[in-house]
Amino acid sequence: MTHTDSHSSTYSININGVQRHLPLFKVQPDLAIAVLNILGDTELTEAAAHALNGRMADISYDVIVTAEAKSIPLAYALSVHSGRPYIVLRKNYKSYMGEALSTETLSITTGKPQTLYLDAKDRAAISGRQVALVDDVVSTGSTLAAMRALMAQAEAEITAVAAICTEGDMAQWSEVIALAHLPLFPLSA
Ligand SMILES: Nc1ncnc2[nH]cnc12
Numbered sequence: 001m002t003h004t005d006s007h008s009s010t011y012s013i014n015i016n017g018v019q020r021h022l023p024l025f026k027v028q029p030d031l032a033i034a035v036l037n038i039l040g041d042t043e044l045t046e047a048a049a050h051a052l053n054g055r056m057a058d059i060s061y062d063v064i065v066t067a068e069a070k071s072i073p074l075a076y077a078l079s080v081h082s083g084r085p086y087i088v089l090r091k092n093y094k095s096y097m098g099e100a101l102s103t104e105t106l107s108i109t110t111g112k113p114q115t116l117y118l119d120a121k122d123r124a125a126i127s128g129r130q131v132a133l134v135d136d137v138v139s140t141g142s143t144l145a146a147m148r149a150l151m152a153q154a155e156a157e158i159t160a161v162a163a164i165c166t167e168g169d170m171a172q173w174s175e176v177i178a179l180a181h182l183p184l185f186p187l188s189a
Pocket residue numbers: 033034035036037108109137138139140167182
């Protein structure tokens with residue numbers, strides 16, 4: 001369940017009984033978002049992973065795939081709950097990643113283009129397998145599009161997309177398994 005607080009400098013969400021008051025943060029001159037940051041928040045991450053694992057119980061998937069950085073604890077926790085391995089798509093190439101695959105994405109939080117890399121060893125682990133894409137927030141869909149592109153290149157089949165929150169146009173994300181929805185907050189100049 002979600003509601004807007006009366007002072008509207010925060011937006012409250014309740015994830016499986018864990019409530020958080022998300023601060024509104026201006027990301028563009030005319031737009032603010034309610035920022036969800038699970039880094040360091042073990043209680044919320046656990047509550048979300050437990051709930052998502054339940055919602056994904058009937059879905060067939062071999063591997064959890066997420067993108068750096070804020071959703072890594074969620075992927076780890078879901079891995080523990082589901083007994084499946086997880087892999088992380090990286091934002092910077094390191095030589096140990098070998099013949100990595102890459103694709104471009106645009107981040108709403110930074111406004112800048114970013115490249116996502118799939119490590120060669122992870123590529124081998126998901127080739128021909130069923131994957132669940134996991135993110136903390138599915139917002140513009142650009143990270144999701146980049147993850148989808150990498151999965152296609154790696155010949156992995158996406159059988160689920162799961163997130164703690166969808167954001168913005170709810171109807172756009174009807175196929176995403178999500179626990180809450182965040183509105184966008186237009187600002188007048
Ligand atoms: N509301 C939000 N909180 C954190 N990260 C985000 N990325 C996109 N929308 C976000």
